Amino acid sequence: MGIRGFLSKPLAAYIVNDQKKWASRPAITQLKQFNNLISKAKNTAFGRDHGFSDIKNYNDFKKQVPIRDYEGLKPYVDKILAGESDILWPGKPAYFAKTSGTTSGTKYIPITKDSIPNHINSAKNALLNYVNETGKGQFLDGKLIFLSGSPVLDQKAGINTGRLSGIVNHHVPNYLRTNQLPSYETNCIEDWEEKLERIIDETLDQDMSLISGIPPWVQMYFDRIQARVNKPIKDIFPNFEMFVYGGVNFEPYRAKLFESIGKQVDSIETYPASEGFIAYQDTQTEPGLLLLLNSGIFFEFIPAEEYFDENPTRLMVDEVELDKNYALIINSNAGLWGYSIGDTVKFISKDPYRVVVSGRIKHFISAFGEHVIGEEVEKALKLTNQKFENVKVTEFTVAPQVTPNEGLPYHEWFMEFDNAPIDLGAFEKELDNNLRKLNSYYDDLLKGSILRTLKINTLKPSAFIEYMKSQGKLGGQNKVPRLSNDRKIAEALLPFCKQ
Structure with missing residues (x-):
């Protein structure tokens, strides 16, 4: 085992021990997040408009802050785009994550200095949970590939702007950069098919041990490799042992993906979004994803059947029921308040709180x-x-x-x-x-x-x-x-x- 794999074990033990502490106190952990968020944002434009100084508890908050989607938040984002500070969160965002909107065109989701650790540490901790549980850390010593968007960033009102995966690429820890693929130059290629061919050029003769990406695009990567080299992926990358994915339900892709690989490999499911890293798979033995209650996000849940009601029920995490669909609402240190990200989740465990993504509220x-x-x-x-x-x-x-x-x-x-x-x-x-x-x-x-x-x-x-x-x-x-x-x-x- 190399140095990365060796050093990952004590770090993994520390992270999992801390995780057990906050996961065992879900209501207290979330109230701490809530109070911290309200305190820090009370002097922002949004905080003043919604009486944050008078909010003493969650019931006060529900009265003051309505549920909204991006269109509802857009007037505040427009102020940031006009160059104003202290609008949704103190100061200005460090980044805008650019995503496709429905009625408002391109959406600009703020990512702040305070919210960056949510995205970066959560991805890291998902891997460390696996290391701690299985004792396997050697995959960290091989080559790692992240099939992602371009890291090239534009500027909006002096704020770096790009796809979330491209932004995150700028924060890959230095100790992983030496074994990260593809190269920065290849990752900057915008045309996906051209980029994919260059990625294959760079990875085909490498010791790939971890591959990460959305399943259909990873499958496309495998298909293009096998069009060049008529072998199963396991024979091309004999040390490939970890697949990290998120964004879609894996089940419709599982059979074909593993057939392409030619063997079963361990996998870790994650739940990242431009609005925040919501959950990750913390164990190989139980279903569902651990809800990240201690990462700068205060969660709310609306019974899915009430979502389009004028005054839907809004619940904290300790008020939810198992096996019931809820619309996911977040309040975060990125400056999102009563914000519906459009997903529905279902709780399958309360000890700890684990969810599965059950769909999109509008799909x-x-x-x-x-x-x-x-x-x-x-x-x-x-x-x-x-x-x-x-x-x-x-x-x-x-x-x-x-x-x-x-x-x-x-x-x-x-x-x-x-x-x-x-x-x-x-x-x-x-x-x-x-x-x-x-x-x-x-x-x-x-x-x-x-x-x-x-x-x-x-x-x-x-x-x-x-x-x-x-x-x-x-x-x-x-x-x-x-x-x-x-x-x-x-x-x-x-x-x-x-x-």
């Missing part, structure tokens, strides 16, 4: 009141694949077809297969039955002859890659929504359907 299908969510379609597909073991799905998305040329409306699935079912009709029927078992409203609509059973459109190879390319979203942290309540993505995919 659902409810054309007729069925409210089918991402967790349900992914689980229905997983159950179907257990029966059709030879079928391999590359990627998929679902949209409602409300005005078909004939017959009743239905849910239209756009699916790209690596290995398609021999009997597509039987596959459709099994998938539909599984979805009916998971969503009683959907089942009722079929029983009442309001909807008919789902239909799968089989797409040509690389259809989703071509679609993402056409949208300027190929690579990096971009991902295809599983569900849409409109036909925008569906219509763009129609030309890629097999005839």
Whole structure:
């Protein structure tokens, strides 16, 4: 074992011991975060506008600070972009993380000097939890690759601005930089396909031990490698033993990814967002991700079914129930207040508090009141694949077809297969039955002859890659929504359907 692997063990023990202390006191830990946030921000423009000086407890806060998304926060961000200080957090942000918006175009999410450790330390601590639990630290001595966005930063009002993954790249610890790939020059390439070829050039003869990235783009990296060298990844990178991922549910990609690798490797799931690093997998033996209660974020949770109500219930972490969907709300030392990041989570443990990401609050299908969510379609597909073991799905998305040329409306699935079912009709029927078992409203609509059973459109190879390319979203942290309540993505995919 090399020096990095050796030294990681005592550090891992220290981090995990501290983690156990705050995780065992969730309510106290979160109240400490809450009081610290309110105290530090009371003299900001936002703090003055919302009476932070008069807030004594969480109930006061709920009265003073409404839930908002980016559009609701945008007037304050615009003041920062105009050059003003002390708006959402003392001083000016250290960075803006640039992300795609829906109604407001590009979103500029502040990252402050105080919030940077949340992003950097959380990623590090996820790895250290693994080292502490398994005793395996040798992967830190090999070459590490992070498939990420460009680290080239622009300037907005004198503030460095770029993709979150590019910003984080500037804060990789020095002791890891010597074994980090790809090179800075290659990482700066904007065109994903050109960048991917250069990454392969740089990594193909290296001792890769850790690979990190969003699963579909890691799969694309593997596919391009195997197009050059007709071998399983394990024979190309014999010491590859750690896969770190986040951003999407891994299950639809798991079978093909490990088939490409040619062996099982350990993995760590993380939950990073531009707004903050929310959770990470802290153990290889239990499901779910440890909610980071001690990292500059005070969390709130709204029952998902109440999210669009005028006055939804807002809960602290110690008030939530297990196996219930909640919209995730954050208040942070990045200057985000009552901020909905758009995700829904479900708690599967309270000792410690662990979550799974169950979907997006706005990514659902409810054309007729069925409210089918991402967790349900992914689980229905997983159950179907257990029966059709030879079928391999590359990627998929679902949209409602409300005005078909004939017959009743239905849910239209756009699916790209690596290995398609021999009997597509039987596959459709099994998938539909599984979805009916998971969503009683959907089942009722079929029983009442309001909807008919789902239909799968089989797409040509690389259809989703071509679609993402056409949208300027190929690579990096971009991902295809599983569900849409409109036909925008569906219509763009129609030309890629097999005839």
